[in-house]
Amino acid sequence: MEETKFTNRIMRIIDTSIPFLKYLVKRLLLMIPVIIIISLLIFFMIQNMPGNELNMFFNPEDPSLTELQKQMLTEYWTEKLGLNDPFFVKWGKWWLNMFQGDFGISITKQKPVADFVGEAIMNSFRLNISGFILAFLISIVVGVKSAVKRFSKFDNFWTVFSIIGISLPGFFMSILLVFAFSVNLGWTPISGMQDPMNETPAILYYILPVTVITLSSLASLIRYVRNAMLEVLKQDYIRTARSKGLKEKVVIYRHAFRNALIPVITLVGFYIPLLFGGSIVLERIFVWPGIGLLMNAAYTGRDRALMITMLIFYSFLTLLGNLFMDIGYALADPRVREGGER
Amino acid sequence: MKKLLALTLVLGLSLSLGACTREVEKIVEVEKEVEVEVEVEVEVPVDVVEPEGTVRVGNTSFNGQFFDGWGNSSYDNNIRKLVFGNGGLLCIGEDAKYHANFMVESYEDNGMEFIFHLKQGIQYSTGEEFTADDVIYTYAFYMDVEALTAVGSSTSLPEYLESVEKIDEYTVKFNLKERIYTTLGTVFTYYIISEDQIEEFRPADITPQQHVYDSLLSQPVGMGPYKLEQYAEGQFVKLTWNPYYKGNYAGDVPSIRNVVVRVVSDVTDIDELLTNNIDILAGIVDEDKIDAAKDSAGHTFNNYDRHGYGHITFHNDFDVTKYKEVRKAIAYATDRRAFIADFLGSYGRPVQGPYSTNFSMVTPEFEASLINYQADADKVAEVLEAEGWAKGDDGIYAKNGEKLIINVACGTKSWKDSFALIWEGSVEEYGIQFNVHHIDFAVLLDHYYGFSTYGTDVSERKYHAFALATSFNGPDFDGYANWHSDKVYDFGAQASNNSSRFEDAQADEYLMNMRQATTYEVYEENYQAWVTLMNDNMPLIPMYSNDYHDLYSSKLENLNTGPIWGWADGIVKATLND
Numbered sequence: 001m002e003e004t005k006f007t008n009r010i011m012r013i014i015d016t017s018i019p020f021l022k023y024l025v026k027r028l029l030l031m032i033p034v035i036i037i038i039s040l041l042i043f044f045m046i047q048n049m050p051g052n053e054l055n056m057f058f059n060p061e062d063p064s065l066t067e068l069q070k071q072m073l074t075e076y077w078t079e080k081l082g083l084n085d086p087f088f089v090k091w092g093k094w095w096l097n098m099f100q101g102d103f104g105i106s107i108t109k110q111k112p113v114a115d116f117v118g119e120a121i122m123n124s125f126r127l128n129i130s131g132f133i134l135a136f137l138i139s140i141v142v143g144v145k146s147a148v149k150r151f152s153k154f155d156n157f158w159t160v161f162s163i164i165g166i167s168l169p170g171f172f173m174s175i176l177l178v179f180a181f182s183v184n185l186g187w188t189p190i191s192g193m194q195d196p197m198n199e200t201p202a203i204l205y206y207i208l209p210v211t212v213i214t215l216s217s218l219a220s221l222i223r224y225v226r227n228a229m230l231e232v233l234k235q236d237y238i239r240t241a242r243s244k245g246l247k248e249k250v251v252i253y254r255h256a257f258r259n260a261l262i263p264v265i266t267l268v269g270f271y272i273p274l275l276f277g278g279s280i281v282l283e284r285i286f287v288w289p290g291i292g293l294l295m296n297a298a299y300t301g302r303d304r305a306l307m308i309t310m311l312i313f314y315s316f317l318t319l320l321g322n323l324f325m326d327i328g329y330a331l332a333d334p335r336v337r338e339g340g341e342r
Numbered sequence: 343m344k345k346l347l348a349l350t351l352v353l354g355l356s357l358s359l360g361a362c363t364r365e366v367e368k369i370v371e372v373e374k375e376v377e378v379e380v381e382v383e384v385e386v387p388v389d390v391v392e393p394e395g396t397v398r399v400g401n402t403s404f405n406g407q408f409f410d411g412w413g414n415s416s417y418d419n420n421i422r423k424l425v426f427g428n429g430g431l432l433c434i435g436e437d438a439k440y441h442a443n444f445m446v447e448s449y450e451d452n453g454m455e456f457i458f459h460l461k462q463g464i465q466y467s468t469g470e471e472f473t474a475d476d477v478i479y480t481y482a483f484y485m486d487v488e489a490l491t492a493v494g495s496s497t498s499l500p501e502y503l504e505s506v507e508k509i510d511e512y513t514v515k516f517n518l519k520e521r522i523y524t525t526l527g528t529v530f531t532y533y534i535i536s537e538d539q540i541e542e543f544r545p546a547d548i549t550p551q552q553h554v555y556d557s558l559l560s561q562p563v564g565m566g567p568y569k570l571e572q573y574a575e576g577q578f579v580k581l582t583w584n585p586y587y588k589g590n591y592a593g594d595v596p597s598i599r600n601v602v603v604r605v606v607s608d609v610t611d612i613d614e615l616l617t618n619n620i621d622i623l624a625g626i627v628d629e630d631k632i633d634a635a636k637d638s639a640g641h642t643f644n645n646y647d648r649h650g651y652g653h654i655t656f657h658n659d660f661d662v663t664k665y666k667e668v669r670k671a672i673a674y675a676t677d678r679r680a681f682i683a684d685f686l687g688s689y690g691r692p693v694q695g696p697y698s699t700n701f702s703m704v705t706p707e708f709e710a711s712l713i714n715y716q717a718d719a720d721k722v723a724e725v726l727e728a729e730g731w732a733k734g735d736d737g738i739y740a741k742n743g744e745k746l747i748i749n750v751a752c753g754t755k756s757w758k759d760s761f762a763l764i765w766e767g768s769v770e771e772y773g774i775q776f777n778v779h780h781i782d783f784a785v786l787l788d789h790y791y792g793f794s795t796y797g798t799d800v801s802e803r804k805y806h807a808f809a810l811a812t813s814f815n816g817p818d819f820d821g822y823a824n825w826h827s828d829k830v831y832d833f834g835a836q837a838s839n840n841s842s843r844f845e846d847a848q849a850d851e852y853l854m855n856m857r858q859a860t861t862y863e864v865y866e867e868n869y870q871a872w873v874t875l876m877n878d879n880m881p882l883i884p885m886y887s888n889d890y891h892d893l894y895s896s897k898l899e900n901l902n903t904g905p906i907w908g909w910a911d912g913i914v915k916a917t918l919n920d
Contacts, residue, residue, distance in 0.1 A: 050798040051784025055791055055837060058414070067823065067839070068487075069496035076491050109405065110413065110494055116575065175609070183613050190610050190619055196578045196602045197396060287607045289576030302784050 020330060027326060031319045038315040043091045046304050046311070053081070053107045053302035080105050081305065094308065104305030108297050113309050117294070123193065124278035124290030130206060131213025132271055135221055138214070140264070143225025147233060148252060158222055165219025170212055171281045177208050178285070191287035209286045213279075217271075224267060228260040235259075262329060269325030273317035393583050395918040396600040397898065399909065400611050400620040404603075406575055408562040409554055410533050411484060411495040417603075420910035421579050424601060425467075426533035426564035428911045431458050431477070432526055433591055438702070438817040438906045440526045441591040445472055445534065445565060447512075454521055456530070460512040465586035467569035470538045474508045479537040481506040481516075483550055493555035502529050522857045523865050524818045539563040567596045567914050578604040594915040601913060612893075615641065621895040624909045627888045629687030635893040642896050647691070647699045648888040649905035650813035654750065655790070655882040656806060658844040659830070662744050663806040667729040669880040670715075671739075672748060672807075674725065675772035677717035677764045682886045685760040689889035695877040696825075698814050699887060700905040703869045712877040717764075722772045739773040746774045751790075752809035753783035761809070779805070791837035800834050809885075817906060821853050821872065844881035 058073050082090055103113040146155040182190040188207045233256055241251045278292025298306040407413040408421050433443040445464045450457040464472040484497045504517040544553040560573045568581035581601045589595045606614050612631040615623045616638055635641045656663040682690045694712035697704050731739040739746040752758050758780040765776040788794035790808045827850050829840035852872035859865035892903045901916040903909050
């Protein structure tokens with residue numbers, strides 16, 4: 001008897017999983033041509049971007065470089081960067097090399113992109129993940145409560161807070177925080193990621209940049225969660241749940257909140273690429289050695305290898321984010337799975 | 343067919359993910375490498391007084407290339423100076439003259455042959471003894487063009503140096519191929535690297551240059567006042583004193599134990615200084631920052647003229663700017679004092695030619711003898727009308743169908759704003775129309791050098807002039823590479839070293855005389871004649887020289903800095919008074 005129950009359960013799981021897996025595989029396969037087309041577009045745009053990286057890298061009129069040195073450097077980098085290769089050869093080589101973990105040579109750093117880009121991405125990721133988790137946690141709690149207690153003092157306060165947060169640019173917020181907490185109060189370091197002399201705890205270096213990321217995201221997230229929740233609270237099934245005499249907490253958190261999650265999942269999907277992308281402004285103000293600063297240097301120095309690698313990486317992440325959203329929808333709403341199967 | 347395609351795509355994706363996994367592993371390895379901690383147990387010699395304290399220096403960036411030959415970042419070079427000592431066998435002293443460096447007892451200059459007698463008892467920071475072998479090794483390293491080129495490095499040595507011979511353990515002989523006035527700086531200032539460090543773990547199948555590039559570029563070992571303890575990419579370099587250091591060329595030894603060079607943001611760097619998060623902020627030009635430090639009781643400064651100048655360089659072979667009278671008229675239509683006041687505030691001064699006031703050849707008397715171009719509509723009319731230019735109906739000077747409409751390219755908005763200020767109403771006032779274009783700096787350089795590999799179309803010449811700035815290295819100037827007619831290449835064919843494209847037989851002669859001068863007097867005479875000629879011909883309008891400020895905490899004493907003797911040189915003599 002027990003065995004039959006167990007077998008039935010397994011069969012049920014398999015029955016529900018197969019359409020989901022098929023859906024997942026189909027989405028993954030669709031990503032491949034998309035990323036190939038995106039890479040072609042990125043290559044085309046970057047290759048046609050005006051500005052010669054050799055002129056940016058070494059100054060032909062630098063008196064400390066002799067004629068021979070300039071000639072040597074020009075020949076070396078022309079060969080190394082494949083500057084004379086036709087477009088499709090460059091594109092093909094990039095993909096072939098990428099499969100071997102080689103993303104090309106960065107002219108600004110004068111070393112393989114793979115040697116340093118991971119560290120920069122991780123530095124940005126550490127900041128972003130801390131900021132986004134905090135922002136999501138706070139926004140869900142505040143957004144739900146604001147929707148439930150609509151037009152209360154609590155709701156009004158967070159509405160005003162959100163408007164201020166949305167209106168305040170990140171760089172301005174960063175400078176205000178530095179001025180208040182670092183320059184005047186001296187509670188946190190002004191910039192950097194760690195103390196070379198190990199006299200200041202590393203966590204203190206995270207406080208201001210994480211606060212800026214949290215506050216910048218929080219304002220719009222709260223509005224988003226609040227509106228999603230308000231939409232759900234208007235639905236008939238919520239009225240039905242209340243009329244059945246269910247406790248308000250059960251109505252809100254079991255029936256309303258779960259359904260309000262769908263738009264929030266969409267938002268999480270959008271945030272996935274952002275987790276690995278750095279903010280140029282934020283990282284510049286806080287001297288955070290992340291990918292934002294690196295990308296800024298890549299644009300100004302015409303570091304095409306780094307730009308191409310990062311743009312394709314972000315495209316891949318965006319596609320992954322979309323996939324994540326769809327998986328999230330499918331898990332939260334069985335109709336999506338069934339639609340996927342059809 | 344569809345299934346086959348799908349299978350291929352799945353396989354491709356799997357391979358991609360596999361590669362990414364391998365990449366992640368590689369990244370993890372790199373992460374371990376990026377933060378380099380060099381921990382060497384060093385026994386402190388008994389007769390050495392241990393220095394104390396830490397000085398923190400604010401810095402814009404690092405490339406992490408702490409060996410000669412890779413990159414030319416001045417920030418990296420400060421670290422090289424601290425690790426290797428402020429030069430090679432010769433160094434530039436506080437007096438901006440060449441001296442035998444601390445590892446050299448004496449040297450003989452026999453024209454095309456130099457003999458260096460090395461000091462005994464000099465050691466690297468690892469305790470390894472310095473001998474003639476290290477000098478031979480260093481020069482063999484930098485003479486190997488092929489091996490250096492293979493790792494993106496470069497060298498000028500083979501152009502000047504024939505060979506280096508070891509006479510005995512402490513004597514080395516150099517045979518020159520060519521001697522020019524600046525040979526001392528070109529040949530004998532290479533930092534002396536450690537053979538032991540490079541050879542100790544070098545795989546047999548790769549060259550020393552490849553080994554340095556692969557593994558040691560950010561971990562230099564030298565004989566200088568400090569040794570590198572930790573380098574965190576994009577963040578800081580931590581150095582600690584080298585107990586084996588016997589003193590610089592003047593015998594000074596460090597009294598500060600640690601030097602931390604931190605990357606700071608130009609947005610908050612002055613706050614870092616004023617809140618004592620850093621102790622030194624060098625080379626500051628912003629009026630607000632300088633004034634803030636001057637107002638602070640706990641801070642002081644050294645200031646000096648920039649070793650260089652900002653300029654509007656003409657393309658002297660293009661359109662109307664090929665005429666001398668037009669270039670001079672533009673100089674008379676440019677209010678440089680108003681420009682400086684707007685662009686730099688109180689901390690700048692005009693210069694009259696392509697020179698640095700820090701060159702010993704540029705004496706106050708000589709500078710006073712040059713034409714000081716000041717905004718003057720009468721002078722504009724005088725120089726133009728003498729050559730047959732006349733104002734047309736539109737109020738713009740014209741001659742033989744050519745009009746004085748000048749396109750100026752600049753790479754920053756601040757340049758454009760200051761130009762807008764001084765050239766507003768230029769047609770009415772001077773009869774010259776200026777069109778100022780703020781363009782991307784990379785694109786500007788393509789037009790300026792007359793060459794581009796990518797999208798910039800330089801075949802159609804658009805710009806007459808370019809707003810840029812130039813800095814010099816060292817106390818001597820060799821203008822051959824940048825100003826000789828031989829260095830003007832066909833526009834569009836290759837980047838021109840003589841970017842102003844100014845060609846003048848008399849100027850070439852002065853430049854060659856300077857190169858071949860064997861005495862300072864001859865060099866100075868020809869240099870001054872060349873600058874005078876440039877001042878008259880105006881191939882570029884020298885706009886300003888900054889008043890650089892090295893700002894630092896008052897707890898630092900005896901920190902002497904200047905245009906050539908920077909903080910990394912001066913820190914050896916400085917003391918920390920808490």
